Amino acid sequence: MTATLDRLSTDRLGPLENVTLRDVIKTLPKECFEKNSRKAWQQVGLSIVMAIVGYVAIALSPWFLLPFAWFFAGTALTGWFVVGHDCGHRSFAKRRWVNDLVGHIAFLPLIYPFHPWRLLHDHHHRHTNKQDVDNAWHPWSIETFTSESKLMQTAYWLMRGRLWWLASIIHWAGIHFNLSNFAERDKRKAQVSIAVVVIFAAIVFPTMIATLGIWGWVKFWLMPWLGYHFWMSTFTLVHHTAPDIQFRPVETWNEVEAQLAGTVHCDYPKWIEVLCHDISVHVPHHISTGIPSYNLRMAHQSLKDTWGDQVRIREEKFTWNFMRSIVDHCHLYHPEQAYVPFKALRR
Template sequence: MSTASGVSAGSVLQLPSFRVPAKRFLPRRTAAGAPAGNFFVKRDIIYNRSYHQFLPLKHIGGLQAAVLPVTPPLLDGEGKKKQMAEEYGFTQIGDELPDDITLKDVMDTLPKEVFEINDVKAWTSVLISVTSYALGLYFIAKSPWYLLPLAWAWTGTAVTGFFVIGHDCAHKSFSRNKLVEDVVGTLAFMPLIYPYEPWRFKHDRHHAKTNMLIEDTAWQPVWQKEIESSPFLRKAIIFGYGPIRPWMSIAHWLIWHFDLKKFRPNEVPRVKISLACVFAFMAIGWPLIILKSGLAGWFKFWFMPWMVYHFWMSTFTMVHHTAPHIPFKSSEEWNAAQAQLNGTVHCNYPQ
């Protein structure tokens, strides 16, 4: 539904103009009663009951303080949406859909061209990604050490194109031939060590349950009970949602795609084929890289571009369905059309 996300019901984020909301420091006694999202203090964490978010306390001059967003004034209608858009860097926050609107109603409003498969465009994207990746490997091989970060950024972004190709194959928008899509999707995901079929099954569920509590497989808010379950988990979540958040997709990759118990019995055979493919790449590709260039070569040519890819993967996931005004809802309150449009952020990246 990425096309539909740009219509009036959705939210549009212009990435270069993104601004972090204004923040202020509040002492512990004030923070506990702050109206912004019903925060309360317990141990070293401030919880937000409204957004299920948490923020670590900061020590300033011997006084514990918390960084909290400034509460916007209560506005109605267009005034509130305009203020939220300005506060969070959006160019547009759309209207709520009427309750009787379905996804089919939305799709019926789209022009037929958006559903047409363009073979030339599809294979051109493959050519661009493969060529860019090959150039990236050449840059890595020839760059002095101080230019390697630029070479890794280029190569990792290029290999992200492989994921986009596999994504289109999973959505059946790459080719009219299902077998071609399965083969291309599997091959595109292999250098990423991403099993194609497990990802496709979970991605289909994400679209079927977008922003539904518990059920959405892409991203979930953090629950208070998870924070309180153990000190180790609490610290791990704080760390994960802090400095390493741009690489949290690595945890998602490990948790969701290699455990056969997470799949239906009829899905398991295809999952096993995909797992065999990525393990074959690891068993053949990695030793060849190490044989030719050593462990340092594996780090330079595969690992660092892979980390850049996961930076983009995490960024896409967070930006696409995560914003202060976008709720996660229980199954009883959830509506498919509302979730896909009002729960989706259309992000304009620089070109």
């Protein structure tokens, strides 16, 4: 069995069969890993200013322009998440306490507990595209799907289909507040982060409702928050999903294939990439989480120049046709075909 798996791995990886992730990292310029406090705090400033612009637009917009203001504010809040994302990977600042403090503050308006997200997200990076192990939306097998209740089947059908943009809300609520998901040594940190967002919500939400009413809470918090989750869901799905990107079982999983060839770079409209601090430049981020977001484009170009002749580094453009190729097909895990759509079950 081992010999067969080795042969399959060799056939699949070709020239990369003897390459390790460390080998790939060594080819990146050292400048990619340099932390620049000025650039880091410029990102913070940009996110704060753009969020203010978004909320002013919400306050001043007539009803028919509110959806645009909500979407802009939600996109600006995604920039807050990316700042916290760098903090979680310790690539924002050199001092850990600065990363932890800024990360908690950046995640507050999103009601995201910082340490639970950081710990679970690290697991995703260690096990990217590893079937049944990766915790960032690995696809269900046909057997798993058919064995679930009708309620769970319906929920999965919706989240992997045209309602993909709500999936990160389920992910947020389902795993980040459950202390059983964390090792004993990490539970204290998880409890602190959960307490921070619960206290924040317990103070801010009643205050908003008391002063602005229920509609004010919906208008100024819930709708921008849903806009943020649209991007959270979309980025997570697009970064690791395509009709030919395969999740692998533990026995045949290879870190270079998963991180270099199993992640996707997607070009979005420029204003989105600016507000979201280039989080869509995702391939180098999976090669090394130590690369700050403002250096991702440099690292991406280096990977293309060095490894582009040996492996296809995925580059896509965010269009409805591209999204449809994912949400209309990439439903259920298949060990040879990568994915089969739900309609295959009816044949």
